[in-house]
Amino acid sequence: xxxxxxxxxxxxxxxxxxxxxxxxxxxxxxxxxxxxxxxxxxxxxxxxxxxxxxxxxxxxxxxxxxxxxxxxxxxxxxxxxxxxxxxxxxxxxxxxxxxxxxxxxxxxxxxxxx
Numbered sequence: 001x002x003x004x005x006x007x008x009x010x011x012x013x014x015x016x017x018x019x020x021x022x023x024x025x026x027x028x029x030x031x032x033x034x035x036x037x038x039x040x041x042x043x044x045x046x047x048x049x050x051x052x053x054x055x056x057x058x059x060x061x062x063x064x065x066x067x068x069x070x071x072x073x074x075x076x077x078x079x080x081x082x083x084x085x086x087x088x089x090x091x092x093x094x095x096x097x098x099x100x101x102x103x104x105x106x107x108x109x110x111x112x113x114x
Contacts, residue, residue, distance in 0.1 A: 003020055011068060013067060017110075018062060018063075018066055021058060021059065021062035022059065022062075024055075024058065025055040025056070025058045025059045025062075026055070028051055028052070028054065028055035028058070029052050029055040029056070031048070031051060031052075032048040032049065032050075032051035032052035032055065033048070033052065034048075035047065035048030035051065036048045038050065040105050040106055040107050041104055041105065041106075042094050042097065042104040042105075042106055043094060043104060045106065046090050046091075046094070051085050053079060056079070057076045057079055057080065060072040060073070060076050060079075061076055061110065062075055064076075068113065069095070088097075
């Protein structure tokens with residue numbers, strides 16, 4: 001039964017037009033760009049970067065399913081592994097910044113010089 005359900009997943013993805021996936025991913029990516037450019041909080045910036053990565057992952061999975069090629073899905077797996085490592089390092093940096101200046105506002109990072 002599990003094998004039957006996994007075989008239907010690409011067919012279920014193909015029921016939604018590819019344009020909808022591209023539109024959703026574009027909206028998510030633009031929200032991420034706006035979050036990076038406008039916000040001053042380091043946590044919000046990291047969340048926005050993750051949102052942009054997830055938008056790219058969504059497109060890779062959609063195009064992979066439409067073309068019946070698993071390479072895009074394998075690439076998404078590696079992107080998610082790198083993103084997890086990036087989050088771990090980024091959060092460690094944010095914790096150290098907070099310990100030094102008691103704020104995670106990126107405008108105050110010039111206090112860390114010299």
